[in-house]
Amino acid sequence: MSCNHNFIMPPKDPIIGFLSGHILGLSKRLDYFLHCHREYGDFVHLKIASLNVLMVSDPEAVNYVLKKNTKNYTKNTPAYKVVESVTGKGVFTQSEKPWLKLRKVSQPFFSNKQTENWERIVESVCADFLENCKEISTKGDEVNFSPKMTQYALRVLGETIFDKDLGEHVEVFDQHLGKLIDITNKVITQKLSLNLISKMKQKREFKLAVENLERLITTFIEEAKTKEHNPERNMIHAFLDAPFEVDHQFLLDQVKTMIFAGHETTSTVLSWALHFLSIHPEWQERLCKEIEEVFSDGDIRASKLDELVELEMFTNETMRLYPPAWSFARRALEDDDILGHQIKKGDVVSISPYLLHHDERYWEDPFIFNPMRFTREETEKRHPVSFLPFGLGPRACIGEKLSRMEMKMLLSTLIRNFRLIPSKKVEVVMEQVLTLRPLNGVHLSLEKRD
Numbered sequence: 374m375s376c377n378h379n380f381i382m383p384p385k386d387p388i389i390g391f392l393s394g395h396i397l398g399l400s401k402r403l404d405y406f407l408h409c410h411r412e413y414g415d416f417v418h419l420k421i422a423s424l425n426v427l428m429v430s431d432p433e434a435v436n437y438v439l440k441k442n443t444k445n446y447t448k449n450t451p452a453y454k455v456v457e458s459v460t461g462k463g464v465f466t467q468s469e470k471p472w473l474k475l476r477k478v479s480q481p482f483f484s485n486k487q488t489e490n491w492e493r494i495v496e497s498v499c500a501d502f503l504e505n506c507k508e509i510s511t512k513g514d515e516v517n518f519s520p521k522m523t524q525y526a527l528r529v530l531g532e533t534i535f536d537k538d539l540g541e542h543v544e545v546f547d548q549h550l551g552k553l554i555d556i557t558n559k560v561i562t563q564k565l566s567l568n569l570i571s572k573m574k575q576k577r578e579f580k581l582a583v584e585n586l587e588r589l590i591t592t593f594i595e596e597a598k599t600k601e602h603n604p605e606r607n608m609i610h611a612f613l614d615a616p617f618e619v620d621h622q623f624l625l626d627q628v629k630t631m632i633f634a635g636h637e638t639t640s641t642v643l644s645w646a647l648h649f650l651s652i653h654p655e656w657q658e659r660l661c662k663e664i665e666e667v668f669s670d671g672d673i674r675a676s677k678l679d680e681l682v683e684l685e686m687f688t689n690e691t692m693r694l695y696p697p698a699w700s701f702a703r704r705a706l707e708d709d710d711i712l713g714h715q716i717k718k719g720d721v722v723s724i725s726p727y728l729l730h731h732d733e734r735y736w737e738d739p740f741i742f743n744p745m746r747f748t749r750e751e752t753e754k755r756h757p758v759s760f761l762p763f764g765l766g767p768r769a770c771i772g773e774k775l776s777r778m779e780m781k782m783l784l785s786t787l788i789r790n791f792r793l794i795p796s797k798k799v800e801v802v803m804e805q806v807l808t809l810r811p812l813n814g815v816h817l818s819l820e821k822r823d
Contacts, residue, residue, distance in 0.1 A: 379714040429723065492676055645695045646687070650788065664788055668785075686747035693762070726764075796817060
């Protein structure tokens, strides 16, 4: 064990560590992150070949990087470059001035002025979803709900951001995006691999998948151009009106970014929430009681979802255990000092919400599901940066409010009308990809409430 940058460095890979650094360890992803945090603390120095990767898990240090001195830490990192190869130069991956330019155009679509429009859309999409669930409950089938969560999130995204009901396109988008997410994860993993043949194969698959998605989105963009101009409801129109040059590739990148980043996190959290509901029937009944009290007339309205305090606690606990983005990184533009720990220009600072969310210093029995952690009293006791499911600072998730609304609307609709029964055939296991999604999905059956 050695020390550099005032960070602790774990032993490098056996035999090839002088070349690879910690590549073999990092290929284990989350397990290695947990091991390093437990063994070496909040400031860990890892190497990927010659690249310095500095794991930072102290809440004050995380706050410094993401908020206090955010100007010194860019998203221009190797992992974001891989994501950019899918999305292009969109608001999610861009840094500094290019990001600010894109943010100014996209921000109005996530402002409070859009709230009524969102409410109308999530109510409508949930009404359609409810009809589908009634058919499922009547048949008594056991169904994989994870694809349905993806399709739900895509429909909401299409109507709120692009003023378009994706309708029959939803399943095609889901198919292409699912494949791209799988390949993107493999490409990131392959960057840690020394197998050149495998890397070449992944590169070919990646290129083909991106081309398929771009053809679909190009059709989508051309359709949008023919519609009545509405820059307040259609982001494609808003970008066409932007005070800078806009070409087809630019539009392609922005649509890919919004679809790629805007549906995967919400749908994954919803899948885990359904899983936890199914294995905790006491919380189903508890939440149903709250929903019936808030919506005593039986009509669930999006405008009153914030009154569902316990449902908020439930979704927060789901995101604590399985944060939408379990790890991300920033690159230092200049030398810096974080709580006495040296950062050199070009170093990559790695931050893992998963580690913060499972740190025993802030969470008792952190691997146990317990929504009561999020009562007001318990929340006030903790460091505010011990929980950051949507990030922190100016680069925090722009769509948090919309995401929370669509999650609570769907969950309250389901809980009010059905009891969720877990599968006896398909085990729910975590898969470590760009998000921590359930491998093989979440299979449930529905029992209609009286």
